[in-house]
Amino acid sequence: MASAADYKDRQFLAVIGDEDSVTGLLLAGIGHVTDPPDSQKNFLVVDNKTETAAIEAAFESFTEKRKDIGIVLINQHIADKIRHRIDTYTAAFPTVLEIPSKEHPYDPEKDSVLRRVRRLFGE
Amino acid sequence: MEERTIDHLLEQYLYLLHEYTSLHAELNKLQAGLYQNLARANFAAERGMRYGQDQYDDRMQASRRVKVALPSSSVCPTFEVVKVEEDNATTTTEKNTVQASSVSKSEVVASEEGEEKVAQGAVNSSREAAEGPEGGEGMREETAEPIASSAKETKPKTSEPKAKKKSKDPLRWFGLITPMPLRQAQAQSVQAVEEIIPRLVSINAGMAQVEIEVRRARKKRAKAEAAARKSEDVASKEEVAV
Numbered sequence: 001m002a003s004a005a006d007y008k009d010r011q012f013l014a015v016i017g018d019e020d021s022v023t024g025l026l027l028a029g030i031g032h033v034t035d036p037p038d039s040q041k042n043f044l045v046v047d048n049k050t051e052t053a054a055i056e057a058a059f060e061s062f063t064e065k066r067k068d069i070g071i072v073l074i075n076q077h078i079a080d081k082i083r084h085r086i087d088t089y090t091a092a093f094p095t096v097l098e099i100p101s102k103e104h105p106y107d108p109e110k111d112s113v114l115r116r117v118r119r120l121f122g123e
Numbered sequence: 124m125e126e127r128t129i130d131h132l133l134e135q136y137l138y139l140l141h142e143y144t145s146l147h148a149e150l151n152k153l154q155a156g157l158y159q160n161l162a163r164a165n166f167a168a169e170r171g172m173r174y175g176q177d178q179y180d181d182r183m184q185a186s187r188r189v190k191v192a193l194p195s196s197s198v199c200p201t202f203e204v205v206k207v208e209e210d211n212a213t214t215t216t217e218k219n220t221v222q223a224s225s226v227s228k229s230e231v232v233a234s235e236e237g238e239e240k241v242a243q244g245a246v247n248s249s250r251e252a253a254e255g256p257e258g259g260e261g262m263r264e265e266t267a268e269p270i271a272s273s274a275k276e277t278k279p280k281t282s283e284p285k286a287k288k289k290s291k292d293p294l295r296w297f298g299l300i301t302p303m304p305l306r307q308a309q310a311q312s313v314q315a316v317e318e319i320i321p322r323l324v325s326i327n328a329g330m331a332q333v334e335i336e337v338r339r340a341r342k343k344r345a346k347a348e349a350a351a352r353k354s355e356d357v358a359s360k361e362e363v364a365v
Contacts, residue, residue, distance in 0.1 A: 019176055020162075025316065027305075027309040027312045028187055029186035032185035092331070100154050100155075108144070117330075
C-alpha cells in the first residue's frame with residue numbers, strides 16, 4: 001500500500017516523446033523547468049539522433065531520481081527502445097503511460113498494461 | 124468459495140480493462156486531432172518557422188499539475204490534473220500591488236477631497252468676486268485634471284499582474300497572435316491532460332491492485348487444494364492400513 005510520503009510531492013507530468021508530442025503536451029501547460037542551477041526539465045524531445053542511453057537516462061531520472069514526478073508519458077515507439085526497462089518497472093509512483101505518436105499509431109499488443117493482462121490470464 | 128472470489132475479481136478486472144481500452148481509444152482520437160492541428164499550423168506558418176522546441180521558454184513553470192489522492196475506502200490511488208492559477212511568487216507580487224493600489228487609492232481619495240475643498244473655496248471666492256459662471260467651471264476643469272492624472276498613475280500598477288498572468292500561457296511562446304489550429308491543438312491537449320490521462324492512470328493503478336488480489340486468491344486456492352489432497356492421501360492410507 002502506498003503511503004502519503006510516496007506521492008505527496010509528486011505534482012508534475014513528465015514526457016518523453018517526439019517533438020510534436022512534446023509540443024502538444026507542453027501547450028497544455030505541463031512543462032516545468034526547476035530553479036537554477038539545476039534547471040531540470042520534465043521533458044525530453046527524442047529525434048533520430050537521440051541515443052537509447054539518453055532515453056534510458058531520462059526514464060531513470062523521471063522514475064527513480066526525481067521525487068516530484070507523478071506521471072510519466074512516453075511515446076510507444078520510444079518505449080519500445082527501452083522495453084526491458086518499461087516491462088520491469090513495477091513501482092506505483094510515478095505511473096508510466098504509453099501514448100501514441102504522430103507516425104506510430106498505438107498498438108495494444110505492445111502496451112505494457114495489456115501485456116500484464118495477458119500474463120494474468122496465463123497466455 | 125475461493126473460486127467465487129476469483130471470478131468476482133476477474134469480472135471487476137475485465138470491467139476496468141474495458142474502460143482502459145475505451146479511454147485509450149479516446150486518447151488516440153484526441154492525439155490524432157492534435158497532430159493534425161499542429162501540422163496545419165506548421166503548414167500555414169511563415170517560411171522556415173516551425174512550432175517546436177526552438178520556441179520553448181526555458182523558464183517555463185507548470186500551470187497544470189498532478190494531484191494524487193488515496194481515498195480511505197480504497198487502497199489504490201486516484202490521479203487528478205488540476206490547473207494552478209498562480210505560483211507563490213505571483214501571488215505575493217499581486218498582494219503587494221493590491222496593497223500598493225489600496226494605499227494609492229486612499230491617497231487619491233484624500234487628495235480628491237482636498238482638491239474639492241480647494242475648488243469649492245475657489246468657487247466661493249470667485250462668486251464673492253462676482254465673476255461669471257464660466258470662470259467657476261474653468262476652475263473645476265482645472266482641478267479635475269490632476270484627479271484624472273493621479274488615477275492614470277495608479278492604473279499601470281494594477282495592470283502589471285494581468286500581463287504576468289498572460290505570459291504564463293504556453294501559446295505565448297509562439298508569438299502574440301497564434302494561428303487557430305494551434306489554439307485548437309492546445310484545447311485538445313488540455314482535454315487529454317485534464318480528462319483522459321488522469322483517468323487512464325487511475326484505472327491502471329486499480330488494475331494493478333486487482334492483479335495482486337487475484338494472485339493472492341489463486342495462491343490461497345492452491346494451498347487449500349494441496350491441503351485437501353494431503354488429507355485425502357492420509358485418509359486413503361489409513362483405509363489401506365485397516
